[in-house]
Amino acid sequence: MAEKKEDIILSIRDMSKSFGRNRVLDHISMDVKRGIVMGLMGENGAGKSTMMKCLFGIYHMDEGSIYLDGKPASFSGPKDALENGVAMVHQELNQCLERSVVDNLFLGRYPVNNGVIDEARMKKEAADLFRRLGMTVNLTQPMRRMSVSQRQMCEIAKAISYNSKIIVLDEPTSSLTEPEVRRLFAIMRQLTAQGISIIYISHKMDEIFEICDEVSVLRDGNLVMSKPVGETSFNELIAAMVGRSLEKRFPPVDNEPGEVILSVQHLSTKFAPYLQDISFDVREGEIFGLYGLVGAGRTELLETIFGVRTRASGRVYYNGQLMNFDSAKEAMEHGFALITEERKMNGMFAKGDLIFNTTITNLSKYMSGAALSNPKMRRATENEIRIMHTKCMGPDDSISGLSGGNQQKVIFGKWLERDPVVFMMDDPTRGIDVGAKYEIYQLIIEMAKRGKTILVVSSEMPEILGITNRIGVMSNGRLAGIVNTKETDQEELLRLSAKYL
Numbered sequence: 001m002a003e004k005k006e007d008i009i010l011s012i013r014d015m016s017k018s019f020g021r022n023r024v025l026d027h028i029s030m031d032v033k034r035g036i037v038m039g040l041m042g043e044n045g046a047g048k049s050t051m052m053k054c055l056f057g058i059y060h061m062d063e064g065s066i067y068l069d070g071k072p073a074s075f076s077g078p079k080d081a082l083e084n085g086v087a088m089v090h091q092e093l094n095q096c097l098e099r100s101v102v103d104n105l106f107l108g109r110y111p112v113n114n115g116v117i118d119e120a121r122m123k124k125e126a127a128d129l130f131r132r133l134g135m136t137v138n139l140t141q142p143m144r145r146m147s148v149s150q151r152q153m154c155e156i157a158k159a160i161s162y163n164s165k166i167i168v169l170d171e172p173t174s175s176l177t178e179p180e181v182r183r184l185f186a187i188m189r190q191l192t193a194q195g196i197s198i199i200y201i202s203h204k205m206d207e208i209f210e211i212c213d214e215v216s217v218l219r220d221g222n223l224v225m226s227k228p229v230g231e232t233s234f235n236e237l238i239a240a241m242v243g244r245s246l247e248k249r250f251p252p253v254d255n256e257p258g259e260v261i262l263s264v265q266h267l268s269t270k271f272a273p274y275l276q277d278i279s280f281d282v283r284e285g286e287i288f289g290l291y292g293l294v295g296a297g298r299t300e301l302l303e304t305i306f307g308v309r310t311r312a313s314g315r316v317y318y319n320g321q322l323m324n325f326d327s328a329k330e331a332m333e334h335g336f337a338l339i340t341e342e343r344k345m346n347g348m349f350a351k352g353d354l355i356f357n358t359t360i361t362n363l364s365k366y367m368s369g370a371a372l373s374n375p376k377m378r379r380a381t382e383n384e385i386r387i388m389h390t391k392c393m394g395p396d397d398s399i400s401g402l403s404g405g406n407q408q409k410v411i412f413g414k415w416l417e418r419d420p421v422v423f424m425m426d427d428p429t430r431g432i433d434v435g436a437k438y439e440i441y442q443l444i445i446e447m448a449k450r451g452k453t454i455l456v457v458s459s460e461m462p463e464i465l466g467i468t469n470r471i472g473v474m475s476n477g478r479l480a481g482i483v484n485t486k487e488t489d490q491e492e493l494l495r496l497s498a499k500y501l
C-alpha cells in the first residue's frame with residue numbers, strides 16, 4: 001500500500017552532488033515518515049554527511065528537491081533549517097567551551113527583556129528542559145569542564161529546544177556510557193511519540209535494530225536499500241553497506257602474548273580527575289583492553305603513561321627501563337604512540353592535507369640531506385592510504401574534507417609510520433563503519449602478533465570483548481579488576497565498572 005502523503009514529513013527527490021569529477025551523491029530519493037526513527041547507514045565516504053549537509057543548506061545540491069511537510073524547502077544554512085524545524089547534532093561537537101551550558105543552549109537566540117538579555121528566563125527554560133529530559137546538569141559551569149558525553153547530551157537538548165519536526169543524530173552514542181545510551185533511547189521514544197521524526201546515523205548494528213523503525217543504506221553515493229528494520233538482518237545490512245558479506249563481526253584473536261614487558265606501578269595523578277594507585281602489567285604482543293564508564297579514568301590513564309598528564313606518584317617500566325615521561329615528545333622517542341579520543345580537538349591538523357597529517361609525527365624519517373623530501377613524504381602518505389583503505393582523491397586532500405572515519409584512518413596511519421612498540425588507542429573505532437572496523441581489528445591483531453604491545457580503550461562492550469586478551473576495568477579513578485577476556489562477560493564488566501561509585 002502506498003504511503004499517504006500526510007504520513008511523510010521529509011521527502012528527498014533525486015538529490016545529486018559532485019565535487020569536481022567526484023560524484024558523492026547520485027540521484028538519491030528517500031522519504032522519512034512522521035514520528036519514526038529512520039536509521040541511516042553506510043561506510044565512511046558513502047555520502048551520509050554530504051546528504052545531510054545538502055539538507056541543511058551547508059552544501060548546494062547540483063540536482064534534486066527537498067520537501068518538508070509536503071512543501072518545497074531550500075535552506076540557506078543550519079540557522080535557517082533550525083528555524084524551520086530541522087535540527088542536527090553533529091558527531092564532532094562545535095561548542096563555545098569557555099561559556100556556560102545556558103549560554104551554549106541559547107547561543108544566537110538570547111531572550112531579551114527591555115533591551116537586556118533575560119538570564120532568569122534562560123535559566124528557568126534550561127532547567128525545565130533538562131528536567132523534562134531526565135538530565136541533571138550544572139547550568140552555570142563552563143562546557144570545557146564537562147565530559148564529551150555530557151556535552152553531547154547538552155547538544156541533543158539544544159536540538160530538542162527548537163521544537164524541531166526532524167532531528168538528525170550523527171553517531172550520538174559514540175562516547176556515551178550504557179546508562180546514558182538507555183536515557184537517550186528513552187528520550188528518542190518520547191520524541192517520536194510526540195510526532196517528531198529522527199534520522200539516526202550510526203555504525204552500531206545493535207542500536208539500529210533496537211531503536212530504529214526503518215533503515216536506509218548508502219553505498220558509493222547511491223541509496224542501495226530502504227526498508228523496515230524488522231524485514232532485514234545483520235548480514236543483509238553489512239552486505240548492503242560494503243558490497244560483500246562479513247561472516248564474523250570480529251576476526252580471530254590468535255596472537256600469543258609473551259612475557260611481561262610493560263609494568264605500571266602505583267600510578268596516581270596530581271590534578272582532577274584523579275587516578276588512584278593503579279598497578280597492572282601488560283605482556284609483549286598482548287592486546288590489553290580498558291573498560292569503564294565515562295569519567296572512570298580510562299583516558300586519563302593513557303594520557304598519564306604518555307606524559308601529557310601530571311603524575312603525583314608511581315612508575316612506568318618498559319622492558320625493565322623506567323619510562324616516567326614528562327612530555328608526549330619523550331614518549332614518542334621511546335616508541336610509545338597514542339590515538340586520542342577526540343580527533344578534531346587533539347588528533348589532527350584540520351587545515352593540513354593528508355601528507356602533513358600523515359608525516360608530522362615522524363619528520364626525521366623523510367629528510368634528504370638537511371631538507372624535508374616531498375617525494376618521500378608523498379610516498380609514505382600514499383602507502384598509508386593504501387594500507388588503511390582511506391577514501392580520498394589523493395595525498396593532497398585536506399583532512400577536514402574527509403568523513404570522520406577516514407580522518408581516523410589517517411590518524412592511525414600517522415602512528416603506524418612510527419612503528420611504535422607500545423600503541424595506546426582511546427576509542428580508535430569511534431565513528432568508523434563496520435567494514436573499516438573489521439580492518440582496524442585485523443590490523444591491531446597483526447600488530448600484536450608482531451610483538452607490539454597494545455592498550456585499547458573502548459566504550460563498546462562487544463568490541464572490548466571481541467578483540468582483547470585481557471581487560472582492565474576502571475571505576476572512579478581506580479582499577480576495579482583485571483579479567484581474562486575469554487572467561488568474562490558483560491555482566492561482570494558492568495559490575496566491576498560500578499565497584500567504586
